[in-house]
Amino acid sequence: MRELLAALWANQTVGSVARFLAWVFVLCGLFALSAGVYFTVTEGFPTEMSLQFFGVMASTLYVLAIFLFVAIKGKAPSGWLPWK
Numbered sequence: 001m002r003e004l005l006a007a008l009w010a011n012q013t014v015g016s017v018a019r020f021l022a023w024v025f026v027l028c029g030l031f032a033l034s035a036g037v038y039f040t041v042t043e044g045f046p047t048e049m050s051l052q053f054f055g056v057m058a059s060t061l062y063v064l065a066i067f068l069f070v071a072i073k074g075k076a077p078s079g080w081l082p083w084k
Contacts, residue, residue, distance in 0.1 A: 009076035022071035029064040033057065 014022075036057055040046075046053050069077050 010078050012076045014070055014074060014076065019071055019074055022067045025067045026064060026071055029060055029067070033060055033064070036060075 036053075066077060
């Protein structure tokens with residue numbers, strides 16, 4: 001059962017081009033997150049799409065964590081949670 005739940009990318013090493021692209025994605029993601037926070041602070045909380053907004057922000061944080069792990073370590077995380 002554990003093998004079925006393993007991440008597809010478990011412990012694969014990545015090349016320098018992939019690491020560079022991971023850094024680019026992390027920088028773009030940080031810009032997107034800061035724009036979302038700025039939007040929330042200046043315009044107020046979006047009332048019509050609040051659940052969707054939180055889902056997008058949470059998934060952005062998750063994908064950023066995975067790509068930051070790849071950019072720093074040079075290999076993919078062993079599971080679905082890069083911090084575990």
